[in-house]
Amino acid sequence: MQTRFQGRVWTFGDDVSTDHIISGKYLGTTDPKVFADHAFEAIDPTWAKEVQSGDLIVAGANFGCGSSREQAPIALKTLGISAILANSFARIFFRNAINLGFPVIECEGLRDRVKSGETIELDMARGQVRLPSGDMMPCSALPPNVLEILEAGGLVPKLKKELGTRAAR
Amino acid sequence: MPGQTISEKILSRASHSTDVRPGQIVDVDVDLLYMHEMLAMALLPFNEIGTMKVWDPDKIVVTLDHWVPPPTPEIAKMHQTIRDFCRKQGIRRFHDVGDHGIVHQLIAERGYAQPGDLVIGSDSHTNMVGAVGAFAAGIGATDTAAVMATGRLWLRVPETIRVDIHGNLADRTGAKDVILKVIGTTGDDGARYAAVEFTGSTVKSFPMNERFVLCNMTTEMGAKVGLIEADGVTKDYLAHAGVPFRPIQSDGDAAFSKTYTFNVDGMGPQVACPSNPANLKPVEDVEGTKIDVAFLGSCTNARIEDLRIAAQLLKGEKVAPGVRFQITPASQIIYRQALKEGLIEVFLDAGATFTSSTCGPCFGGHLGTLAGDEVCISSTNRNYSGRMGSPQAQVYLASPWTVTASAMHGEITDPRKV
Numbered sequence: 001m002q003t004r005f006q007g008r009v010w011t012f013g014d015d016v017s018t019d020h021i022i023s024g025k026y027l028g029t030t031d032p033k034v035f036a037d038h039a040f041e042a043i044d045p046t047w048a049k050e051v052q053s054g055d056l057i058v059a060g061a062n063f064g065c066g067s068s069r070e071q072a073p074i075a076l077k078t079l080g081i082s083a084i085l086a087n088s089f090a091r092i093f094f095r096n097a098i099n100l101g102f103p104v105i106e107c108e109g110l111r112d113r114v115k116s117g118e119t120i121e122l123d124m125a126r127g128q129v130r131l132p133s134g135d136m137m138p139c140s141a142l143p144p145n146v147l148e149i150l151e152a153g154g155l156v157p158k159l160k161k162e163l164g165t166r167a168a169r
Numbered sequence: 170m171p172g173q174t175i176s177e178k179i180l181s182r183a184s185h186s187t188d189v190r191p192g193q194i195v196d197v198d199v200d201l202l203y204m205h206e207m208l209a210m211a212l213l214p215f216n217e218i219g220t221m222k223v224w225d226p227d228k229i230v231v232t233l234d235h236w237v238p239p240p241t242p243e244i245a246k247m248h249q250t251i252r253d254f255c256r257k258q259g260i261r262r263f264h265d266v267g268d269h270g271i272v273h274q275l276i277a278e279r280g281y282a283q284p285g286d287l288v289i290g291s292d293s294h295t296n297m298v299g300a301v302g303a304f305a306a307g308i309g310a311t312d313t314a315a316v317m318a319t320g321r322l323w324l325r326v327p328e329t330i331r332v333d334i335h336g337n338l339a340d341r342t343g344a345k346d347v348i349l350k351v352i353g354t355t356g357d358d359g360a361r362y363a364a365v366e367f368t369g370s371t372v373k374s375f376p377m378n379e380r381f382v383l384c385n386m387t388t389e390m391g392a393k394v395g396l397i398e399a400d401g402v403t404k405d406y407l408a409h410a411g412v413p414f415r416p417i418q419s420d421g422d423a424a425f426s427k428t429y430t431f432n433v434d435g436m437g438p439q440v441a442c443p444s445n446p447a448n449l450k451p452v453e454d455v456e457g458t459k460i461d462v463a464f465l466g467s468c469t470n471a472r473i474e475d476l477r478i479a480a481q482l483l484k485g486e487k488v489a490p491g492v493r494f495q496i497t498p499a500s501q502i503i504y505r506q507a508l509k510e511g512l513i514e515v516f517l518d519a520g521a522t523f524t525s526s527t528c529g530p531c532f533g534g535h536l537g538t539l540a541g542d543e544v545c546i547s548s549t550n551r552n553y554s555g556r557m558g559s560p561q562a563q564v565y566l567a568s569p570w571t572v573t574a575s576a577m578h579g580e581i582t583d584p585r586k587v
Contacts, residue, residue, distance in 0.1 A: 042555035
């Protein structure tokens, strides 16, 4: 499992809801590209075009609040966001992201120490983030059962291994 | 050893443990899994997991609610996929278009959830079902697929926050005003990862339709579940569905991580202003705000009792010129009841529009979305920007009383003055 992520930062505030991440009007499909193309349209209509694979999101408290729509983390993962660091996450968004094998890490206070466009480095194994200034700051460790899902690449590969099943085709 | 809260009791039973405590990770057996169109999203991971069959078709309920009737060919196809899946898997409790309802309401009114059950739903407002004394939590598509395949789910045992509500509310004030007040106090993440249990004389005096409103919007506090102990009111509600009643309550010495106490004596209507459910103001502070749209709908406030309130105010009156007032019942059963009681005629005479049951307008999906310069007062649950349509639209959340009074006057109106 990749545990180090270096990339350009996009910052967001508190209470970023799933309605901000992907609007309800785009949910009438199962095509991840549609979700990706319209990600964060409510906040910045050009964002999905400007974001690059390997970028990171840094946000305030309660990131991903609102609905259970997994299309929200799917949109961000499809765009190539490598990890999300926030002061805190809403519970369903957190589960959904981890289930997709998408790292979401609590890092209290990081939001106030970086700006959009700056580069940071997340070292999940050591539980720390290198700031643009070169200073290090700690981030929260994931609980062992959550880390297990992430290490397996998501809930589906983990379950397949445990159940000894193969995909239905 | 201290006693347990309702949530801890249910999680102990469902995980075959005797004594689970907050913070512990448990694997639970799911008593009921329910889904709406998210089933289509869950089919991708479900097929990938490869068990082929669901773990127990008799423990699954499916309905269509988000896009009813389907507004695009792609969604009509999605409905077909769901219909075929339910038939092939032997899911008998599939409620197709015509027999549908917003899933949480459908689960409640058909008695599919019982006190003490471990209920999992593919929607954030699954919390609503906790009003019958069940542990009812929402999940996303991959978790849904996992439960379909295995009947099991891991959960972190939540701390329980007690919300104690006492006092007699002012006239034309109800559970919606109370829960907006609670959210305005705790913030929209004040109960993140926690179970919220409502107690107190005000809650005990609430009928089930009002209790559902309280638990429904614990989602807007970030809660995992909302709960109310199962008592005589619960028993009477479930009796019509022939559901066996098991009382459940927290032990007297159970540990709560926090207790909020609200004295709502004389409290009047409350409004959550754009664009956060915790942006609370008493109705007096926003009276006179011009509106373009009023919406009475959603799993939060579109039960028959809510429709009766609207009809009581609208009878012989008119919706204000230039205002679009849409009423969308929470289920087909409620639709039929409204028809029987003559409510629909009152709505139509007043110039309101009445639609089939759907979640559509609440999440900005279809059948009534907002333009950028529109201001809406809504009986729904969330008002984050873009929630009900354009990100520029302004949404105020309020009770059925306040929504209807505002529709009649074209501006936010204190229903006590109508």
